[in-house]
Structures are given as structure tokens and as C-alpha cells.
Amino acid sequence: MTVRTRFAPSPTGYLHIGGVRTALFNWLFAKHNGGQFILRIDDTDQQRNVEEALEPILHGLKWLGINWDEGPGVGGPHAPYYQSQRYDKYQAVVDELIAKGFAYRDYAKPEELQAQRDEAQKKKETFVYNRQWMADTPEKEAQFKAEGRQGVVRLKTPLEGKLELDDLIRGHVEFDWAQEQDHVIQRADGSFIYHLANIVDDHDFEITHVIRAEEHLSNTPRQVFMIDALGWERPQYAHLPFVAEPGSKTKLSKRKLDKYMKNKDFSGLVNHGLELAKKMGLEVSADTFNPVITDFFEQQGYLPEAIVNYLALLGWSLDDHTEDFTPEELIANFTLERVVKGAASFDCAKLLSFEHRYMDRQSVERKTELCLPFAVKAGWVANDDAGKAKVAKVVAGASERIKMAADILNFEEFFLADDALPYVQKDVDKRLKKEGAQALLKKFADDVLAPAEVWEAAPLEEAMKVWLESNGIGIGEIIHALRVATTGKSVGIGMFEALEILGKESTLARIEKALTL
């Protein structure tokens, strides 16, 4: 039997990082077993602009390389893959459950039920509906309707016994049927409850393994009850631990950004992103531009493989030392047996370290390709060979300082015109305005830079050394002023590499201007 797994997002307009982890594990498990991964959309009639709200989710999954074999955009033998287009199927199943006596029409009013619940609560008893308004005969049904009651369909769950399940991650789990309510599966307005739709879709799509977040574990009995009632084969279940907040074991939510911002690593990641966004002229809102949403990473040019690698390790490990996995290696090694049971909290610092490591491994050519679009967007270079060559030079010089593609934006000094170069005032004050600094700088420019014939890093450095020695000057006395004068700030790439990239003309022009500051 072919292994088939699925991911079933609701069209919410964004792809949540916890959802990605669930999708990833489903995808890895299917691929590891030579099976298929299906994407199904849990939308409802009420939702407007489903396509629009779905787009970021599909886009995000594709960006991460999590491709689906069936679903939106690719079709498949079990179409439609949208719940809102599958109501006929749900209705047929509800009718069947009623016909077979596993479900019934119920005419209780919400307030009547609530009163009974409160009563049970007061007596500290588990509430079990007494089926008082169950319409098990046509007469009763007519009577309830005559009373103006609205009907729902409820499951007729067993009053005793227990359900035993073997979860692929949790192991053996037992539930008492007596604890289960007669859950509603179809509302008074005719719409269907998630659990019903869910099992019908999984059955139709021939899903063999249901891999989902652990909050669904307690929901499983009511779903299994329906599956058994219909005589269908149960899928195998695997309930994943949830993804928790940074530095805590509470479930991660996109609504609690303020709280997460108190976490140093989290706020560091966000602030770095915000700075880059500003340089890109990107309009960002905290709603979508934060590390809980995958879009955040894509917009800054993170490497999707790095994110996938990090996420794979959030609740799964191969052994006690292997950390780096290509997608292919993940597929080859992924098993549910090695998924942990406890919640794993989202660690921005570790994610960032994966990104750094992955970026370091890229060739200058590849990094240039990744960075170029950002430099183009900033209006610094054209998207042509000249632009590419310029970016390549900066990328080579910056080497490991570029941790994500958008970091190229931190090297504006190499792209801006000489007269447009911004200066960091405190660096100017400290390095250029220092007693004698400007005079020394001028002497250096006149003695060494102006006459230089070969404008490359190594000869320039050599020339400076000779000059320093013959004048009895330490390198520290000149180089900081030179850096601020040519780049506008006191931090940056190697001084001589920087000069080489700038070129002789710019270097001299900038020094000249710096002498007037």
C-alpha cells in the first residue's frame, strides 16, 4: 500500500512556522516511504477571497521545497481538494451515519444544554448528554419541529467501554467512551463540523498516515468512532509535539509578538530584519513580518534549506551528533520513531546559526546571485553583468559577514556615489576629528595612495607598511581615520579589500571630502 500523508491548512493569509513543521514531517514521512504528500484546503463557505488568502501558504511551501503530489495547482485523482467544494460528500456520510444508527438528529436548544452542563459542573460530575431531545422517531421529530426547535446531527457515541489506539509517536493510548460527548457533526444551518469533514476527506484521499499536532490527540476518539461506524479502515495516527514559544513551553502563537520581543534572540532577529526592510523600502507590518511567519525569512533572502534543516530538528533527531541535513538526507533518514514527545520551543538563535552556516558554504557566484536582487531593489546596481560584477566584488570582500542575502544592504558604502556617502557622526568625531588625524591622512594619501600604480589590496597594504615603517607610525594611528574617511563608518570589511573595491578615484575623492568634515 502506498503511503499517503496530507497537510490541510486553512486559508489564513500566512504560513505559520509551526504549520510548516507539521507539513515538513508529513512530506518527509511520505517521501521516505516512497509515498505521496497531498495538500488539502480546509476552507469554509464563509471565507471570502480564499485564493488570495491561500496564495502566501502555497508560495511559502514551494519556497521551502515542500512540494505536493496532489492538491491546488497540481490537481489529482481525488479533486476537488477544497473542503468548501465537497459538501455533497459530507452530507452523504452524515445520512449514512444516521441510517446506520451511529448518529441522530437532535433538537436541544443551546441554552437547555448549557443549563445541564452547568448543573453537572455544580455537582462536579462529567457532563453526559441524556439525549432528551434526540429525535429517534418520526413522531418526536415532528413534535420538536412543531415546537420551533432547530435540529443538529449528533454522534451516538458509546456510553461505556474504551478506545485503544496505537499512536506512532505516543505509543499506546486509551480513552473512556463515557468521557466522550455526543459531538455535533452537522450544525443547524446544515454546515459540517471539522471532524466529520476531516475523516471523509482522509478516507476519500486514501490517507494512510495522519501526522498532525498533538492538540488533535483528544479529538481522535470521535473521529475513530465515525471511521469504525462507516466500516472504513483507520489510518495510522502520529501526534506531533507542538512548537512552543521562544524560551518557554507554551504553544507558539502569532498573536503574542509583544511577549516574544522580550526574548533577546527573537527581538534581535526581528530588529535585524526591520533594518533590512527599511533599506529595501519595504512596508512591513508586525502581522506578517515576524519570525513566526515564513514570509519574514523569504523577504530577507534566507536560504530555504537552512530553515528546513532547522525545522526538521525541532522535534526530531537522527542521533547524538548529526545536525546538517540536505533535504535528500532528511528524506533518507526521517522516521517517526525518532520524533520526540515533548514540546520543542522555537529558538531564533539556533535558526540563525543554521542560516549562517548554510550561507558560508555557498560559493561567491551563488551568493552573488542571491544578493543581486536586493542590490537591484535598493537601486544601487542594474540587473546586468556590470551590476553583477560589482556585487560579486562586495560579496567576496564581505565573505562571512553576509549571513542572509539581504545583508548585502549593509554595504552601501560600495554602491553609493562619493558625495552621497553617509557618515556615522560618532565615528567621525572619534577617528577623524582626533588631533592630527586629518593631517596624517592627507600625508598618507599624497605619499602612498595618489602615486599608487597598481590598485589592489595586497600591494596597497605592502605600500602602507613600508610607509608606516619609514615614518615611525603605528598602523592604529592611521587606519581608523582612513576607514571612516572612505566608508563613512568604523566597521566593515578588510581595509585594503575595501579600497580595492572602491577604486583609486573614489578613495581619493572621499579622503579629500573627509578632510573638510
Next chain:
RNA sequence: GCCCCCAUCGUCUAGUGGCCCAGGACACAGGAUUCUCAGUCCUGUUACAGGGGUUCGAAUCCCCUUGGGGGUACCA
């Protein structure tokens, strides 16, 4: 309240009765290198939630407590 699930360094984890006075990674701290920053290289601090059992022996098995999460909805 009741039911279910979970619990090893700050974080991700290894560990399935002796190999563990607990290993790796990230983070953190100190040092080295360097023109700054980044990086790199050393070095270091830090954990079996608590209490009872079982056993010659427990992070590992059992029970209780505590803590976290979920369900108990005409939410998903």
C-alpha cells in the same frame, strides 16, 4: 472539575537498567588571531522538576506531587 498527553543544560537534543558524578549543537563567558566588525581556533560555566518505591545498580521501570499542553463547543 473531569479525561488525555508531556517533562534531561537558558534552548534543540543524545540517552530504552551498568559504557552517564550524563554526550553533541546553539547561546553565553574568558582567551588567542586581526586595522574595526564578522569569522576562526582554544578553554570554561550550566541539566536528569520534586518525593517515594522496584533493583546489587535508575536519567532510564512503577506510584504520587508539581509544572506545561490539549479536549470537554452548533472552533479548527
